[in-house]
Amino acid sequence: MFLHNYRYSLVVLLRNKGLVFWTLAFPVIMALLFHMSFAGIDDAERFSAIEVAVVDDDAYQNQVIFARAMEELSKSEDAVLHLHYADSTEAEELLNNGEVTAVISIQKREPVVRVLSSGIQETIVQSVVEEIRCDSEVISDLAKEEILAEIGEDGTDLDFERIFTDISKAVLSVKSKVNNLNQKEYSFVMIEYESLIAMTCLYSGLLSMTLMNMHQANLSAVGKRSTVAPARRGAVLAGAMCAALTVQLITLMMLYAVLLLIVKADFGNDIGKILLLSLSGSLAGLTLGAAVSVLVRTGENAKMTVLLSIVMSGCFCSGMMGIVMKNIIDKHLPFINWINPAAMITDGLYALYYYGAVDRYWFDLASILLFSVVMTAVSIGGLRRRQYDSM
């Protein structure tokens, strides 16, 4: 029964033109469009440092980590920012005269970026400042923890050398991360590709939802016919889900072929781990589609709207429209990205690519698999021996 359903579900999916477009062709088209639209954008931005005015007052000087990070960013040969230290009046003048793109100041211990218009340069400044702010917070917290831990251990004698070493390690790690902003690896286009991979993984929900809808008696005549048959639901649906996974694998293969061979995106040396993450992400997408199909008790179109809303808002929160959004969500509403599969996928990719943090990668992978297990359990619970109150 499993193979029977697998075979015919596969045929049904591959002959559904709308579905083939959205799941197979759309990600590839998007990848090519990104490539054509953004090709060279990183090179163009890398070689011209952005002019920025910094309000150099006591508040700024007190934010030592932030000030040092800014200084580092403007020092190197391929600096991202070119800083103009000034008081607030001069800084405003520079901004109004168009001599700088943005004014950075510290207000209530928080960095504030003032710009006059929106554009790529303004976005990069916002992104850089947000990144440094997040990292500064991490280092600050770490320093506090280290000191408190030392006090807790034996009362008075603090091992300043050890505290210094631990914090230095953290600072160096952050510094290297911040320095990545200057390097080729930190690429606006790569972030878009990574978001695209997350979106493609979650789009597999369309496949599973289509098949699940076909097997629910209240949604289609075919579903009625399938439900009255003596076939066990588990075997029928397992066959259908495996067919959806097969189509998704084809999609991923096509997408990576385009990204690696045509677009020539640089995913580093961890391609195996990236593929494993994509596969797990696809599983999350498939189970999400199945769960929405079972739980949302309305018509097919409404289910589709709910699924696409979840996927697209998930991708938005995970950085599809710019990494700043992910950082903002991480700071103010972190629970959203704890349950957002798109954020788990992109975070896993960043962990490998930018941070080289394998532990974080495995944590993200485990989170995605846990998400899939929960969605599967919800779907099975909803479908098991289901009879309907109305049709």
Added chain:
Amino acid sequence: MSVILEVSHLTKEYKTVKAVDDLSFTLNEHEILGLLGPNGSGKSTTMNCILSLLRYSSGSIRIHGKEMSPSAYDLKQEIGVIFQDVAVFEELTVYDNIRYFCGLYIRDRKTAEAYIEDAIHLTGLEDYRKFYPKQLSGGLLRRLNIACGIAHKPKLLFFDEPTVAVDPQSRNNILEGIEKLREQGASVIYTTHYMEEAEQLCDRIIIMDKGKILASGTPDSLKSITSVTEKVMAEVPRLSEEKLHKLEGEVTNGSIRYENGRLVVSFHDGKDHITHLIDILRRMQISYLRIYSERPTLNDVFLELTGKELRD
């Protein structure tokens, strides 16, 4: 004849409405039982309850003496359903559609292939094996729908208005097919709005409305229920209001209806009123093209029992 299906005191309640109200009936082996009723009378709800698709409020449904449930796979194995909506995959060919649904019942490949051929032959789809549903006419689609429901040779068949929107040839093919299935040993529950089909096909008929049985019996026994004993129809191209009133005064033992150039006189006191009516028409100098007499039909019974007001 042994009882195949037994429905006892079946009740299905929605929030404020009883869609099926204390319904009881049986289906015997090799019998074709017609379920007739206007829209919303509870026919499809009854069928869905029997098939364990709908949860019902009370009562019991037994097939071969066993309680029907969503996990009664042995009972489901013997059931075939032809739904009112065409239930096929647009992405599969005629052959693959039948193969898929048959495969949900029959695991042995060779047996399944032989059964599929029988179903294709019975529904006359031999020339359309490789066609996709969108390439088929309405009648052929209905036949494919039937083929998908009967390919596994079920012993208990449910047909839910299978001849809606098909041409007379396809309808005839479908009705003959159902007769053949009965000859091969199937028992059938057949719902329809077409009275002549029910009269032609069914051994017994249940007329239901508002979830209740209004009448049941053989087609002939049902016809005896109606108070109309004879209907005389005359094609009268022109009839003034004045003459119609006069005619109503002349015909004291029947009721008169005049619609679209057709005069219908229903008598309630025996037969052979045609000569009497001809005399009246001649006397009143009402010219007619054709006049003929008809015994009451199932349609008359149905309308008398369920009323003539329009339903949703």
